[in-house]
Amino acid sequence: MSKVKTHKVIGFRSTRLAIIFFVFILLLSMKFGPYNQFQLANIATLLIAVLSITLLTGASGQISLGQGAIMAVGGYSAALLVTRLEISMWLAFVLAIFVSALFGLFLGLAAARLSGPYLAGTTLVMALAIPSIAIRFDSFFSGDIGFSVDYGYPPDWLTNLLGEITIEEWSLYVALPFAALSLFAVLNLSNTRSGRTWRAVRDNEVAASLAGINIARTKIIVFVCSSALAGLAGAIYGFRGLVAPSVYPTDLSLLLLTAAVIGGLRSIGGAIFGTFVIVFLPDVIERVTKFLELPETISIYLPALMIGLLLLLTVILNPRGSAGALEHIRHRHKH
Amino acid sequence: MLKVANLVTEFASIKALNDISFQAKPGRITTVIGANGAGKSTLLRTISGLERPTSGSIKWFDEELTDKSVEAIVRSGVAQVPEGHAVISQLSVAENIELGGLFRKRQARGDLEIATKEVYELFPILFERRREPAGSLSGGERQMLAISRALVARPKLLLLDEPSLGLAPLISAQIISIVDQLCKSTGLTVLLVEQNANTALAVADHGILLALGKVVADLPAKELIADSALRAAYLGY
Amino acid sequence: MNSFLTAFFAGTSQGAIYALVSLGLVLVWRGAGVVNFAQMGQAMFTTYIASQLIQNEYSYWSAFVIALISGALLGALVDLGIMRPLSSRKNSQLLNSQSMRTTVPVIASLGILGVLKALAGIFWAGEERGFPAPVPTTGLRLGNSDLAITGFDLFVIGVVFLALVLTTIFFTRTGMGLAMRASALNPEVTRLSGIRVGSVRTLSWAISGTASSLAGLLVTPKTNLSPNTLDLLLIIGFTAAVVGGLTSLAGSVLGGFILGYVIAFVNVYSAPENVFLAILIFLLLALFLRPQGILGSKEVRRV
Ligand SMILES: Nc1ncnc2c1ncn2[C@@H]1O[C@H](COP(=O)(O)OP(=O)(O)OP(=O)(O)O)[C@@H](O)[C@H]1O
Ligand SMILES: [Mg+2]
Numbered sequence: 103m104s105k106v107k108t109h110k111v112i113g114f115r116s117t118r119l120a121i122i123f124f125v126f127i128l129l130l131s132m133k134f135g136p137y138n139q140f141q142l143a144n145i146a147t148l149l150i151a152v153l154s155i156t157l158l159t160g161a162s163g164q165i166s167l168g169q170g171a172i173m174a175v176g177g178y179s180a181a182l183l184v185t186r187l188e189i190s191m192w193l194a195f196v197l198a199i200f201v202s203a204l205f206g207l208f209l210g211l212a213a214a215r216l217s218g219p220y221l222a223g224t225t226l227v228m229a230l231a232i233p234s235i236a237i238r239f240d241s242f243f244s245g246d247i248g249f250s251v252d253y254g255y256p257p258d259w260l261t262n263l264l265g266e267i268t269i270e271e272w273s274l275y276v277a278l279p280f281a282a283l284s285l286f287a288v289l290n291l292s293n294t295r296s297g298r299t300w301r302a303v304r305d306n307e308v309a310a311s312l313a314g315i316n317i318a319r320t321k322i323i324v325f326v327c328s329s330a331l332a333g334l335a336g337a338i339y340g341f342r343g344l345v346a347p348s349v350y351p352t353d354l355s356l357l358l359l360t361a362a363v364i365g366g367l368r369s370i371g372g373a374i375f376g377t378f379v380i381v382f383l384p385d386v387i388e389r390v391t392k393f394l395e396l397p398e399t400i401s402i403y404l405p406a407l408m409i410g411l412l413l414l415l416t417v418i419l420n421p422r423g424s425a426g427a428l429e430h431i432r433h434r435h436k437h
Numbered sequence: 438m439l440k441v442a443n444l445v446t447e448f449a450s451i452k453a454l455n456d457i458s459f460q461a462k463p464g465r466i467t468t469v470i471g472a473n474g475a476g477k478s479t480l481l482r483t484i485s486g487l488e489r490p491t492s493g494s495i496k497w498f499d500e501e502l503t504d505k506s507v508e509a510i511v512r513s514g515v516a517q518v519p520e521g522h523a524v525i526s527q528l529s530v531a532e533n534i535e536l537g538g539l540f541r542k543r544q545a546r547g548d549l550e551i552a553t554k555e556v557y558e559l560f561p562i563l564f565e566r567r568r569e570p571a572g573s574l575s576g577g578e579r580q581m582l583a584i585s586r587a588l589v590a591r592p593k594l595l596l597l598d599e600p601s602l603g604l605a606p607l608i609s610a611q612i613i614s615i616v617d618q619l620c621k622s623t624g625l626t627v628l629l630v631e632q633n634a635n636t637a638l639a640v641a642d643h644g645i646l647l648a649l650g651k652v653v654a655d656l657p658a659k660e661l662i663a664d665s666a667l668r669a670a671y672l673g674y
Numbered sequence: 675m676n677s678f679l680t681a682f683f684a685g686t687s688q689g690a691i692y693a694l695v696s697l698g699l700v701l702v703w704r705g706a707g708v709v710n711f712a713q714m715g716q717a718m719f720t721t722y723i724a725s726q727l728i729q730n731e732y733s734y735w736s737a738f739v740i741a742l743i744s745g746a747l748l749g750a751l752v753d754l755g756i757m758r759p760l761s762s763r764k765n766s767q768l769l770n771s772q773s774m775r776t777t778v779p780v781i782a783s784l785g786i787l788g789v790l791k792a793l794a795g796i797f798w799a800g801e802e803r804g805f806p807a808p809v810p811t812t813g814l815r816l817g818n819s820d821l822a823i824t825g826f827d828l829f830v831i832g833v834v835f836l837a838l839v840l841t842t843i844f845f846t847r848t849g850m851g852l853a854m855r856a857s858a859l860n861p862e863v864t865r866l867s868g869i870r871v872g873s874v875r876t877l878s879w880a881i882s883g884t885a886s887s888l889a890g891l892l893v894t895p896k897t898n899l900s901p902n903t904l905d906l907l908l909i910i911g912f913t914a915a916v917v918g919g920l921t922s923l924a925g926s927v928l929g930g931f932i933l934g935y936v937i938a939f940v941n942v943y944s945a946p947e948n949v950f951l952a953i954l955i956f957l958l959l960a961l962f963l964r965p966q967g968i969l970g971s972k973e974v975r976r977v
Binding site for chain 1: 703708709711756759760776777778780781782784785786787788789790791792793795796799800905906909912913916920947948950951953954957958961962965
Binding site for chain 2: 849852853855856859860862863864865866867868869870871
């Protein structure tokens, strides 16, 4: 079978999957009230960030604990462009992708020299240090207060088409196309030749380099792609209302990693599942604690406890996440 | 007496040991020869517990070794000197030797001191260089150190994997003759793996020829030395 | 001059604490091949235990000792309960790939960190509380002049010095110390010497847990105690470990003191809000200029 042919088939498949995701979320939003519509918008936004981890860790084996910091880079770039230069939000989003890709390039130059634990630690330091830059240079980045930015109003042609659009619906309509596009891009990337190259590096660096793969360059490219996605997610995430250090805390980086791990670091379907879990789990837990009338001290920390436990259980029971577990079950049924 | 029966050890796709059976007499040297990749190291590693066999049994007198951990096997008197002068180069010579006897430091401190003295008498060069890092030793000295590390454990069965690898013929002959003397004086049982068959078979009681994970000859050492047709077919010389 | 001395003494006593943290990280990295991001979560937890005991009218010293013992137990528990089962899953497909073998324990340690923080929040309400010091934390006076060092600073330096001496004796003079060094350097030869490498590994987790627990007890009189207070210490300790060489125990201690001085001087001569940035820049510089660290050996660090 020729390479070109495989590529076409896969291109078709990823288009179909991205469209299915798009339509599915839209249909779901019609059943939901405003609050859950807003949560769906969060899912679409965070999915992009989780995909950036799936791409990075799942395809190359590298781990970043600082995706939240890269989101901050994207968020601040877009916010600065909109407030200082008064360009349109859409253009700012696209430019934010470029800025964060450039940032990813620098990060990749450092990361190319680092393996597993070094990279994890370095990105964790970064996750703490980057938001503090905003406070350090507060005349430029406006410190703790940050920038108030939002999605603005839906354009007339859309209101003419759909009738009245609420704020929650509009934030979903902004985030969803980007999410579907990112899904399409990641699905395509991981199935092309470069995707296979990345996985070769992940599985065995020595063997990959003997096979003529340039390890350093491969790692840098993966970082650039992943940072571009994270930056986009950060821009959309910030434009929900505020771009400030408190919007991109270290916990956000860890939460995103959790979503990617729960779903299965190698699976894109798993990334979607993991994102649903981290967004909706706190709501579910809140209902349960209200129902059981648990004291406040417990209910505050219960989501964090559940997420930590989920992370641990996933790694211990099935390091390939829920996607791996599903595959396992399917496999058993066949026999 | 070491009894290996129907031993199979597999790696992902290949059977490195494919139904191996043989016996090694106590107090004697049994030499295992074979071409590269025949499965000699895998055999020793399976006996010492570093590799888990898929099936078969390894009996050292009445003890079944296949379901024991490496540490337990070593503690029951089986010591292995792995392929390639395996010493810990960042530790000093004395520390490498101490390491070998560490597990019986509590029960047999006195004997440990005697054993240490003995290996230093066996290899005086090691005593001279005892404070230097093992990494600074020559290949031959490292092999002596690796053997010393095994000997201070007072093993009853010694597994030697290509002790002459990369050594000048004179030194490897010297090492093998020291092993031979140990056998005769202490009743040590030795399983000696070698590529270069002649010196190793000269001191051996018995010879086993491995090819592609199977025993193709199991003869008294003298007959194996004499059988040039067999050697030519499997070893190429 | 006076501000120089202030920075120097603060750097020494803080550096001593960072040295403990970085020593703990290096012990587990060398002994088990895991960078334990939960380390200071464990320390936070044991410091809460000490704080609880002191609240219940136990003496400072009994709480101190119990915290150190719980540090050792918690460290051993993390290894036995989570890390060992993980590393024995050899046939798991994810762990077959080279890079994932180091990544998966990192993820597990983050999970442990999350769980410990949430549990501390649930048990101890999560609000910031003070933690006592056994000696005054005010500046010492000599005759009429104020010295730039506090009694507590001296206490910290003394305790850490003692801990480092004990650790050195343990590693260089005892059989167990030799077994630990050997199994970190070459597990196969060590197993062939009849040493239970698994137990040795658990021991390195326990010692690391004790060291970081001590760091927690020494740092909280100044920083107060909350589920998140020790996060910063982990970051600093990691940077110190990388600066000193992730594979060298002596290097990790050296790195801790270097970081102590860097941070103290940035604090005194620049501004506290520059500290994070200084750490990041320092870490990146170290990685670019000397990736194997000051005392780390080149061949051990696979890039
Ligand atoms: N860990 C392993 N994983 C996969 N295959 C292995 C492994 N160890 C050995 N093998 C394979 O098992 C076979 C036997 O190897 P072994 O090392 O036992 O040979 P040998 O007789 O000692 O060779 P040599 O004389 O070169 O040392 C070889 O084909 C080798 O490639
Ligand atoms: Mg061999």
